[in-house]
Amino acid sequence: MRKVGLLAAASGLALLVSACGSGSEGTEADGNAPAGLARAGEVTFCTDPEYPPMEYYAEGDTGTPIGFDSDGAKALAELWGVEAKWQITAFDGLMPGLQAGRCDILWTALYMSPERLEVADATxxxxxxxxxxxxxxxxxxTSSEDLAGKTVAVQGGGSNELTIKALSDELEAQGLPGITVQAYPKTAETVAAVTNGKADALIETDVAVVEMVNKSGGALEAVPDIFPADTKFGVFTKKDSPLSPAVxxxxxxxxxxGTLQEIAVEYGLDPSRVVTG
Incomplete structure (x- = not known):
């Protein structure tokens, strides 16, 4: 699933674009803006808008990302009375981009893994x-044991890759064949690997599975209950940043x-999964 190798080099192709959501465009700080923003009157979010329904471009639009994360980010900016802007960043440059100060906040469907929490704060x-x-x-x-000896595609550099490699180690410890892990830069490439028969399966974050299956035209299907829902997505800020408590x-x-629950429903997500903490 998703996402980003902590020590990967930041992408040099990041593109900064302004959000066009109602209520945030063109607004100025009104006293609700927290300390720690790089520029007065605006908050910049690092994102990789290639992961529907969390963050993506609407058809024909390559300027303003939409999705649960993107709309949530715009809602946060509106709450603070500042303008939302986006630092469009390749997947492996997301956490490095935050650490380098290219954005104030990283909000783009990233697990709150122990490795990430060592270098950043998260909510x-x-x-x-x-x-x-x-x-x-x-x-x-039909079970995790059935993956023994199989080839599984995954978007590289993230927690899902660690999960499938850990499962492979467990299977080998039981005397079963390990899993051949095929890591790809983009989720679309993992779909192609399964569709074309290069991989037996792909592992992806559950929120993206429904979207990927729906868009496959019947070529793909989800296998339930292989992995537990055992983690949370987080909104990340620099370690000990004054923005962390404000976020x-x-x-x-x-x-x-109820704002985030309403956004979840809009994008076909389960609103009962919305949490805070």
Whole structure:
């Protein structure tokens, strides 16, 4: 699933674009803006808008990302009375981009893994976990043990890759064949690997599985209950940043007033998975 190797080099191709959401464009700080923003009157979010329904571009639009994360970020900016801007960043440059100060906040469907929490602060906003996708009609995988000796595609550099490698180690410890892990830079490449028969399955965050299956035209299907929903997505800030408590307070407000739940429903997500903390 998702996402970013902590020590990967930041992408040099990041593109800064302004958000166009109602209520945030062109606004100025009104006294609600927290300390720690790089520029007065605006908050910049690092994102990789290639992960529907969390962050993506609407068809024909390559300027303003939409999705649960993107709309949530705009809601946070509106709460603070500042303009939302986006630092469009390649997946492996997301956490380095935050650390280098290219954005104030990293909000783009990243697990709150122990490795990330060592280098950044985070506030939870959505419970999640890995999901598994296979070619339609493939009934050979119904449990995690059935992945022994299989080839599994994954977007490289993130927690899902660690999960599938850990499972491979567990299977080998039981005397079973390990898993051949195929890591790709983009999720679309993992889909192609399964569709074309290069991989038996792909592991992806559960929130993205439904979207990927729906867009496959019947070529793919999800296998339920292979992995537990055992982690949370987080909104990340620099370690010990003055923004960290402000983000936590802001996310809590957006949960308590129902804003994030409404956004979840809009994008086909389970609103009961929305959390804070």
């Amino acid at each position: 939870a906003f959505l419970e999640t976990g890995p999901g598994l996708i296979v070619r339609s009609g493939d009934t050979s995988i 936590a307070d802001g996310i809590r407000t957006l949960v308590e007033n």
